[in-house]
Amino acid sequence: MAGLSASAPGSLAAPGAAFIFKKALVSALVALVLFSLMIGVRTEAGSDGQLTYWTRFGDLAIMVATVFGGSIVVELLRQWWGPVGTIRIVPPSVQGGLAVARRGIAPVLLVFTFLVPVIFYNERYILDLGILVLTYVMLGWGLNVVVGLAGLLDLGYVAFYAVGAYSYALLATNFGFSFWICLPLAGILAAFCGVLLGFPVLRLRGDYLAIVTLAFGEIIRLVIINWQSLTGGPNGVTGIPRPSFFGIPLTPGDDGLAARLGIEFSTTHRIVFLFYLILALALLTNWVTIRLRRLPIGRAWEALREDEVACRALGINTTTTKLTAFATGAMFGGLAGAFFATRQGFISPESFTFHESALVLAIVVLGGMGSQLGVALAALVMIGGFELFRGLEQFRMLVFGLAMVLLMIWRPRGLIGHRAPTVFLHHSQAISSDLVKEGHG
Amino acid sequence: MSADCILNVDQLSMRFGGIVAVNDLTFGAERRKITALIGPNGAGKTTVFNCITGFYKPSGGSLKLTHDDGRQIQLERLNDFRISKQARVARTFQNIRLFPGMTALENLMVAQHNALMLASGMTFLGLIGAPSWRAAEQRAIDLSKLWLERIGLLERADDAAGNLPYGDQRRLEIARAMCTEPALLCLDEPAAGLNARESAALSELLLTIRADHGTSILLIEHDMSVVMEISDHVVVMDYGVKISEGTPKQIRDDPKVIAAYLGADEEEAIAVMESGT
Numbered sequence: 001m002a003g004l005s006a007s008a009p010g011s012l013a014a015p016g017a018a019f020i021f022k023k024a025l026v027s028a029l030v031a032l033v034l035f036s037l038m039i040g041v042r043t044e045a046g047s048d049g050q051l052t053y054w055t056r057f058g059d060l061a062i063m064v065a066t067v068f069g070g071s072i073v074v075e076l077l078r079q080w081w082g083p084v085g086t087i088r089i090v091p092p093s094v095q096g097g098l099a100v101a102r103r104g105i106a107p108v109l110l111v112f113t114f115l116v117p118v119i120f121y122n123e124r125y126i127l128d129l130g131i132l133v134l135t136y137v138m139l140g141w142g143l144n145v146v147v148g149l150a151g152l153l154d155l156g157y158v159a160f161y162a163v164g165a166y167s168y169a170l171l172a173t174n175f176g177f178s179f180w181i182c183l184p185l186a187g188i189l190a191a192f193c194g195v196l197l198g199f200p201v202l203r204l205r206g207d208y209l210a211i212v213t214l215a216f217g218e219i220i221r222l223v224i225i226n227w228q229s230l231t232g233g234p235n236g237v238t239g240i241p242r243p244s245f246f247g248i249p250l251t252p253g254d255d256g257l258a259a260r261l262g263i264e265f266s267t268t269h270r271i272v273f274l275f276y277l278i279l280a281l282a283l284l285t286n287w288v289t290i291r292l293r294r295l296p297i298g299r300a301w302e303a304l305r306e307d308e309v310a311c312r313a314l315g316i317n318t319t320t321t322k323l324t325a326f327a328t329g330a331m332f333g334g335l336a337g338a339f340f341a342t343r344q345g346f347i348s349p350e351s352f353t354f355h356e357s358a359l360v361l362a363i364v365v366l367g368g369m370g371s372q373l374g375v376a377l378a379a380l381v382m383i384g385g386f387e388l389f390r391g392l393e394q395f396r397m398l399v400f401g402l403a404m405v406l407l408m409i410w411r412p413r414g415l416i417g418h419r420a421p422t423v424f425l426h427h428s429q430a431i432s433s434d435l436v437k438e439g440h441g
Numbered sequence: 442m443s444a445d446c447i448l449n450v451d452q453l454s455m456r457f458g459g460i461v462a463v464n465d466l467t468f469g470a471e472r473r474k475i476t477a478l479i480g481p482n483g484a485g486k487t488t489v490f491n492c493i494t495g496f497y498k499p500s501g502g503s504l505k506l507t508h509d510d511g512r513q514i515q516l517e518r519l520n521d522f523r524i525s526k527q528a529r530v531a532r533t534f535q536n537i538r539l540f541p542g543m544t545a546l547e548n549l550m551v552a553q554h555n556a557l558m559l560a561s562g563m564t565f566l567g568l569i570g571a572p573s574w575r576a577a578e579q580r581a582i583d584l585s586k587l588w589l590e591r592i593g594l595l596e597r598a599d600d601a602a603g604n605l606p607y608g609d610q611r612r613l614e615i616a617r618a619m620c621t622e623p624a625l626l627c628l629d630e631p632a633a634g635l636n637a638r639e640s641a642a643l644s645e646l647l648l649t650i651r652a653d654h655g656t657s658i659l660l661i662e663h664d665m666s667v668v669m670e671i672s673d674h675v676v677v678m679d680y681g682v683k684i685s686e687g688t689p690k691q692i693r694d695d696p697k698v699i700a701a702y703l704g705a706d707e708e709e710a711i712a713v714m715e716s717g718t
Contacts, residue, residue, distance in 0.1 A: 291567075292564070295557075296558045299543075300554050302540070306540035306542055306543060307540055310539070312521040312522045313618075314552050314621055316522055316551070421547055424598070425586065425598040426599055427599060428599065431544070431601040435542045435601045436541075437541065437542055
């Protein structure tokens with residue numbers, strides 16, 4: 001190895017290449033030792049009980065070579081795209097290109113999202129998937145306020161989703177309120193629940209906070225199951241009204257939107273409407289969050305994540321700051337919940353299990369805590385990717401888990417691991433994730 | 442104690458279980474003056490600070506803050522963030538507590554939180570981008586700029602605070618405390634870890650703060666060159682009690698201080714004290 005690096009003095013690439021080569025060699029060696037018994041030699045009980053064995057050195061060689069090659073590829077990718085501080089052996093031109101691509105990704109993604117219903121008008125499956133992804137994008141952005149900005153680990157986020165969904169479902173079925181009246185009400189009720197949760201957990205930090213929020217999520221679900229007279233218990237709420245186009249129903253009748261516009265009715269209209277509805281809600285969440293980050297309250301959230309003691313010394317009321325973070329995050333969860341209810345037309349406690357909280361939290365963590373683009377990308381990868389692997393059937397979870405582990409090795413602080421300043425004098429420069437704290441609850 | 446004091450510490454005591462960290466401490470910090478609190482390690486200086494800034498609740502005694510307009514506040518009755526918000530007492534920490542992942546400018550903006558919260562109409566005016574909010578934000582940026590210039594960090598305004606050199610972080614923390622526009626500034630070992638040149642710059646900064654802003658300063662310091670140069674009044678503590686107070690010169694010549702603060706060997710102690718001037 002020493003000879004390799006000495007042979008190219010002055011070149012920055014050589015030590016990196018030597019390092020990668022060495023690492024790949026070690027991996028291959030470990031693979032050889034492991035696989036020589038697992039793959040290289042095959043034993044079996046013969047017809048009359050004796051031990052027979054045969055060798056498969058060809059397969060073994062292929063496995064070891066795969067590990068060797070794979071290790072080099074993984075290491076190269078890591079250095080391309082890895083955390084700041086690793087040796088970069090990629091030429092600056094490629095890095096420049098990557099930087100441009102990174103900057104362009106958000107607008108391209110946004111334009112593409114707007115065009116999805118146009119491009120895939122006849123593909124119901126893709127439209128439904130798009131709605132699902134956007135719902136999780138919105139939930140991710142909502143939770144990002146609590147976890148990413150304020151640094152408060154919340155494992156019970158699904159509770160607010162449930163509160164929003166049931167608020168709309170019950171208000172609409174019992175009182176006949178329209179979606180557009182119920183939507184803000186659902187948001188307010190969920191925010192109220194956020195404050196309710198906030199009070200008991202204000203003194204808790206880290207693991208303790210996580211456990212109590214987890215319990216809160218379960219409490220809400222159990223209340224919904226057991227309060228049969230109001231929520232219908234495990235049977236859920238059925239016949240939830242579909243949303244109307246600002247009062248004009250999307251039905252085949254004479255007063256429906258299609259009839260009024262003089263076009264032929266199609267069920268796809270409603271799907272497209274739902275798609276743009278959740279897109280608008282998600283973009284509202286994004287806009288408000290970006291706006292809040294640049295306001296004193298948002299800066300106080302981030303400061304709270306960085307150092308709570310310093311915040312108190314600067315006269316920041318940490319209690320109300322935490323409560324507003326919980327309330328804001330919960331409100332967005334509630335809005336998404338109301339959308340979920342109107343889209344499904346039927347809700348039951350089954351939809352609001354811990355699995356949902358974990359999924360949304362995974363989206364936030366994978367996306368890079370505090371990064372709006374990262375959360376959107378992570379939601380796309382998690383939800384879209386999960387559907388993509390549907391053909392793998394029972395191996396789906398395995399592949400998915402592996403993908404997540406790999407991603408965390410590459411990008412330990414999420415897809416977008418750096419933080420953009422909220423205000424600048426000369427020029428805005430991204431702050432490395434090494435400096436940004438994760439918060440302690 | 443007849444002088445015009447911004448802070449009167451009266452019979453302050455602080456006990457942690459059976460340990461008496463501060464016992465019956467009485468002193469005053471004069472208005473628009475620099476008061477130094479010195480003493481050997483473990484003398485209870487930081488405990489006094491934590492009592493003044495509300496991080497501890499004193500076991501006994503009173504801490505009276507008198508503002509310029511005669512308004513009096515009992516600090517021991519306020520807790521944590523209210524000390525800074527209502528009594529306008531700001532502090533720095535022995536081990537720097539900046540927001541490392543935020544830029545220098547953002548650190549100073551966070552310090553103006555309470556004023557900005559009012560200006561942003563508790564967020565609602567800010568959310569719709571009201572002109573009054575924009576003007577207030579610009580004023581906050583200007584104030585931050587002023588302080589960045591004063592501590593020589595204007596060029597590095599957009600760098601993460603955690604990336605700044607140690608000496609710059611110390612000065613930024615002082616600037617951040619000053620952005621809360623305090624009446625009393627409490628500095629916990631501001632010169633710790635600074636080299637001679639940086640210490641001199643720090644002394645100058647503190648003198649500027651006193652002269653230009655009329656802020657009273659209370660500081661804990663081990664660096665005798667800083668203490669002797671800028672302090673108007675020095676209070677010496679040992680084992681939680683006050684053993685002496687007076688002007689830097691009086692302190693330097695006080696045999697009790699020399700004996701307690703620097704050990705029993707007076708000859709050596711005097712030598713150290715004098716080298717510090």
